[in-house]
Amino acid sequence: MAENILEISGLNKRYGNIQAVNDLELKVEKGTVFGLLGPNGSGKSTTLGILLGVVQKDSGMFKWFGEEPTAAQRRRLGAILESPTFYPYLSGIQNLKIVCKIKKVSDSRIMEVLEQVGLAQRAKSPFKTYSLGMKQRLAIASALLSDPEVLILDEPTNGLDPQGIAEIRELIVNIAEQGKTIILASHLLDEVQKVCTHFAVLKQGEKIFQGTVAESLMGNEGVELLAEDLETLKSVVGSFPSFVDMKLNNLGRLEVQLSNESPIQEFHRFLIDKGVVLTHLAYINKSLEKQFLQLLSAES
Numbered sequence: 001m002a003e004n005i006l007e008i009s010g011l012n013k014r015y016g017n018i019q020a021v022n023d024l025e026l027k028v029e030k031g032t033v034f035g036l037l038g039p040n041g042s043g044k045s046t047t048l049g050i051l052l053g054v055v056q057k058d059s060g061m062f063k064w065f066g067e068e069p070t071a072a073q074r075r076r077l078g079a080i081l082e083s084p085t086f087y088p089y090l091s092g093i094q095n096l097k098i099v100c101k102i103k104k105v106s107d108s109r110i111m112e113v114l115e116q117v118g119l120a121q122r123a124k125s126p127f128k129t130y131s132l133g134m135k136q137r138l139a140i141a142s143a144l145l146s147d148p149e150v151l152i153l154d155e156p157t158n159g160l161d162p163q164g165i166a167e168i169r170e171l172i173v174n175i176a177e178q179g180k181t182i183i184l185a186s187h188l189l190d191e192v193q194k195v196c197t198h199f200a201v202l203k204q205g206e207k208i209f210q211g212t213v214a215e216s217l218m219g220n221e222g223v224e225l226l227a228e229d230l231e232t233l234k235s236v237v238g239s240f241p242s243f244v245d246m247k248l249n250n251l252g253r254l255e256v257q258l259s260n261e262s263p264i265q266e267f268h269r270f271l272i273d274k275g276v277v278l279t280h281l282a283y284i285n286k287s288l289e290k291q292f293l294q295l296l297s298a299e300s
């Protein structure tokens with residue numbers, strides 16, 4: 001059975017009349033990229049703060065590596081909760097040397113972590129010459145200095161341009177492939193879908209879903225079709241026994257929902273038998289977004 005690196009049970013935190021974390025139960029397996037997904041104010045940062053010992057919990061418990069939290073265990077965790085401040089005129093190496101002094105960790109891994117985040121070539125350039133993505137990569141490098149087993153990131157792509165976002169997502173996947181467990185908070189479904197293996201959805205401090213990304217994306221949500229004669233296509237599609245619904249999308253293609261019992265080949269054969277020649281046929285992939293919105297609205 002997979003080893004749990006983190007177990008949270010009955011965790012609570014209240015700020016005045018706001019229940020920021022509400023009876024939270026969560027397990028994170030070793031080697032996963034775990035996404036804590038939820039809208040703004042759903043308690044993600046508070047939860048990470050408690051797990052890192054910077055926010056006091058009201059009640060409940062959590063275990064890192066199967067044990068009650070201790071200072072020694074915390075050294076096995078690397079985290080970026082807020083963007084660290086780096087000196088603009090100092091290089092990547094010089095900035096990391098300062099981080100090592102503050103964190104009281106050896107500076108022997110500086111080049112290794114710069115290599116790991118793809119900054120080795122720019123190690124000697126001043127921080128102020130870095131792109132947004134490079135600045136965030138340096139932040140991640142600083143969290144990796146102590147060679148932690150778990151890397152914890154709060155909204156790692158916040159404020160980045162598309163290029164920076166792509167760089168950071170790729171880096172997170174690379175770090176995970178090197179065997180580290182990653183826990184990241186994000187309000188971006190797309191991010192969780194692209195980067196995480198497992199995720200939990202929080203709403204007003206409560207966990208309303210936990211599962212794997214792969215299972216959540218399994219299957220499809222119908223097919224997208226186009227034929228030269230759209231009106232004939234619509235009428236033939238509507239007469240297929242497992243037809244459920246259809247609508248024209250913004251690309252002028254027909255999105256068709258079928259009930260699960262018919263394989264797509266059967267549907268295709270039916271169209272051919274009825275003399276419909278398709279110019280386009282594609283699956284509509286499931287997205288987490290739709291499910292996330294359904295989850296949030298179902299719970300309210």
Ligand SMILES: Nc1ncnc2c1ncn2[C@@H]1O[C@H](COP(=O)(O)OP(=O)(O)OP(=O)(O)O)[C@@H](O)[C@H]1O
Pocket residue numbers: 015018019020038039040041042043044045046047187
């Ligand atoms: N120090 C604090 N004092 C008072 N209320 C707080 C404090 N920190 C968080 N909260 C409140 O607790 C709730 C959860 O906030 P939290 O920052 O944990 O959510 P989040 O999911 O991380 O949201 P965001 O993505 O906006 O950071 C919010 O309603 C927030 O306003």
